[in-house]
Amino acid sequence: MFLSDSAVFQAVIDWLGHGLLNFRWWEVVIYTLITTHLTIAGTTIFLHRAQAHRSLDLHAIPSHFFRLWLWLATGMVTREWVAIHRKHHAKCETEEDPHSPQTRGIDTVLWRGAELYRAEAKNNETIAKFSHGVPNDWIERNLYSRFSWQGVGIMLLINVALFGGLGLTVWAVQMLWIPFWAAGVINGLGHFWGYRNFEAQDASTNLSPWGLIIGGEELHNNHHTYPTSAKFSVKKYEFDIGWVYISLMQKIGWAKVKKVAPRLQLGDVKAVADEKTLEAVIANRYEVMARYARGVRRACKEELASLKAKQADVSSLRAAKRWMHRDAEKVPAAVQPHLAQARQAHPVLDQMVTMREELRQLWLNTSHSREQLTADLQAWCHRAEASGIAALRDFSIRLRAARA
Secondary structure (H helix, E strand, O other), X not given: OOOOHHHHHHHHHHHHHHOOOOOOHHXXXXXXXHHHHHHHHHHHHHHHHHHHXXXXXXXXXXXXXXXXXXXXXXXXXXXXXXXXXXXXXXXXXXXXXXXXXXXXXXXXXXXHHHHHHHHHHOOHHHHHHHOOOOOOOXXXXXXXXXXXXHHHHHHHHHHHHHHOOHHHHHHHHHHHHHHHHHHHHHHHHHHOOOEOOOOOOOOOOEOOOOOOOOOOOOEHHHHHHOOOOOOOOOOOOOOOHHHHHHHHHHHOOOEEEOOOOOOOEXXXXXXXXXXXXXXXXXXXXXXXXXXXXXXXXXXXHHHHHHHHHOOXXXXXXXXXXHHOOOOHHHOOOOOHHHHHHHHHHOHHHHHHHHHHHHHHHHHHOOOOOHHHHHHHHHHHHHHHHOOOOHHHHHHHHHHOOEEO
């Protein structure tokens, strides 16, 4: 029995309006959120942590699933993504960094991050130099890399079949998810605005302590400090959902974590810092400097309160306080006069800044012997505890409790 032309036309109209599933709007929203979340999970777990940084090994089941899903949902080629990201770490915040807001401007990276990615993907030198160790099996060579955009075309057909005309909107959201959140927000705001747990050598920041939307990738300062760590969260209030998934996969044998960030261990306070203390300080230098920074900020707060009580001018100290605990070469030229003026007017802060640099020399003086560096650390602790500055004394005592 054949359908009339009007019946066929009506069937087509019904399909365009509702698709094969006839989902309600909120069910389509849930589907979209689930699929975009799968894309984020595949990017952070497979592309970023497993491939680019080799911080974990994935079983064939999740590895092949993520490769297939990312081919359908993004069209990204593994070797290109990995190469560009590795170059970002190797050349971070320089003119050679593919997407640094420090050199290209925040507006460019935030809104045109995907364009920067595509431009760098055409750089054969980048791909050849930084893509070693990525999958190069038959399916990669003959499907995923060779027909990268056919995957997203298949995803478009699937969405339209399932949801009719609304599937076009679903597909558009899926296609924009990674370019906006990863190429724009993480690569842009993640090097421009936010809080810093560690004084990494670049401008990386953490955007928020919640990792539901972008899989833990927003903990960017933590990641740049310890790039080979499979876990991005380091504070109790930080949540890395990517790490949750990795932990669950590890329980069933689908993942093997190779490395996580070191944590400073504290034991009994030693009478004198020794070589083991030195070893612990150098191994955990980013955390050590983060602890020192808290003391500097506390001292700045006390100095500001004292100035306000005297109704004195606080402008220079306010301008300089966020740079007191930064490496000298990272201080902008416009801030340096304020910093010099604040240090001259506040001997306590001046001594803390001076001793911070002396402490940093422990891991910068690579020509010194362990014995010499241990003696330097002992002398540093003695001066800190004899300084009469409570923040320095307390920090030094805790430093003598550090153990490898």
